[in-house]
Amino acid sequence: MVKKGIYFIQKLSGRFSTRKNRRYQVKPLWAKNLPGQNDHLSRPRNRVALIKQWLAMKNSRPQQSYRSARKTKKRIVLTGTATIAVTLFLIFFILDGQARLRRAVESITMFQVSELLITGNGIVADQVLKDASGITLYQTSLLVLNKQKLKDRIESVPWIASAEIVRTWPSTVEIAVQENIPLxxxxxxxxxxxxxxxxxxxxxxxxxxxxxxxxxxxxxxxxxxxxxxxxxxxxxxxxxxxxxxxxxxxxxxxxxxxxxxxxxxxxxxxxxxxxxxxxxxxxxxxxxxxxxxxxxxxxxxxxxxxxxxxxxxxxxxxxxxxxxxxxxxxxxxx
The missing domain is CATH 3.40.50.11690 (Cell division protein FtsQ/DivIB)
Incomplete structure (x- = not known):
């Protein structure tokens, strides 16, 4: 009788302690709900099953990382900036921007023609060729000087057979001519x-x-x-x-x-x-x-x-x- 009484007390105390501990027990990682599953989960039988459940939880999350999202946002910002820059550039040229840019370049004193040399002429006077060139000293810029147009202007003088234009930076132009020799x-x-x-x-x-x-x-x-x-x-x-x-x-x-x-x-x-x-x-x-x-x-x-x-x-x-x-x-x- 004594032994039966002790056994009953131990069994009762064990049930009590188990219920008390379950009240404060936190669900382990493997016991959390997975998408599409019920709250009731059975404990995995081995470690392999536990890893598979953990991988299933990880794969169910969004795949885009923070770094990838940041790159995408940066790309969008750069594309928008480039579009704005091109648009402003076109507007600038439409609104007489090219003429303003040319005037700004021509105003650089360092590259304005300060010396115009004429060689090879014997019949045509220097001043005639200088006038035909259209170059104005200390106004015409070497940066925007068109050599082909200058050559055409010099060769339009009747006595001139050919002309060669040489630019010597920063501010000198030399015109070498060959004259027509009458036979x-x-x-x-x-x-x-x-x-x-x-x-x-x-x-x-x-x-x-x-x-x-x-x-x-x-x-x-x-x-x-x-x-x-x-x-x-x-x-x-x-x-x-x-x-x-x-x-x-x-x-x-x-x-x-x-x-x-x-x-x-x-x-x-x-x-x-x-x-x-x-x-x-x-x-x-x-x-x-x-x-x-x-x-x-x-x-x-x-x-x-x-x-x-x-x-x-x-x-x-x-x-x-x-x-x-x-x-x-x-x-x-x-």
Whole structure:
């Protein structure tokens, strides 16, 4: 009986202590509710099951971290700032911003042109080229100087064949030019409104002759009266070849001794000298060979003429008399 009484007391006290402890007991991590589960959970049987429940709880949370959210926010801020900057830039240029920027650049004293150098000119005066350049000292900025436009302005001067522009920082511009060198004066047609033009070595007429201009050049006549076509083109080519040969300034036939090169209606060339009035008939074709023969003929005439004045008695010279033959006709000869 005693043993049964002790056993009953121990069992009763054990139930009491268990209920008391459960009142203050906190649910362990594995016992917390998971999404979609009831409050009643059974204790995991092993450690593997406990880890699986913990991972399920972790995966159920939002995946975006604090750092990722911060980067996204920063990207949005930068994109918005760039858009605002581009918009303001466009508005600035629309509202005359480009002109204001140009004026601001031109106002930098350090880069304003303080020296303009002209080289290579002999016919055209320095001031003419400076005026054509459009550069104003201490106003035009080297920063905004357009070299191509400046080159075009200089080459628009009739006597200028080409120009090269060199910028020397911070404030110097050098213009090196090559001038058109007249080879002859060519007679123009009535349609051109001018009597004569300066012609360069390429046969290009680049400037009308004005009163008081330099006319110390051979004169080409008769070409303007020829109709357009092969005859005129061939005759012009022969005239140009002859002038280039004479430009070599052989002592017996220098360029300054040549007065006129005339082209007949048939397209044949006739040459006149400054000091003598007799004609030299070149015909048409083989101008290079005929020039060489003429030099030899004049050399012989000048040599024999000492004391006898033989060349003054010449009536005409015919370069195409016969093949490889030159006819020198004297006054009074049959």
């Amino acid at each position: 002859a004066l060519i007679h123009g047609s009535a349609k051109t409104g001018a009597e004569f033009y300066y012609m360069d070595k390429n046969g290009v007429s680049f400037l009308p002759v004005t009163p008081g201009g330099n006319i110390d050049f051979p004169v080409v006549t008769g070409l303007a009266e020829l109709p357009e076509g092969s005859v005129r083109q061939k005759a012009f080519a022969e005239v140009l070849l002859f002038l280039k040969k004479v430009r070599g300034n052989d002592p017996h036939l220098p360029l300054q001794s040549l007065s006129e090169v005339h082209v007949t209606p048939e397209g044949e060339m006739v040459v006149y000298l400054v000091d003598y009035t007799f004609p030299i008939f070149f015909g048409n074709g083989n101008t290079g060979q005929k020039y060489a023969r003429l030099v030899q003929v004049l050399k012989a005439l000048y040599k024999k003429g000492k004391g006898s004045n033989l060349i003054s008695e010449i009536e005409y010279i015919q370069m195409d008399y016969l093949q490889d033959k030159v006819l020198v006709a004297q006054t009074g000869s049959e």
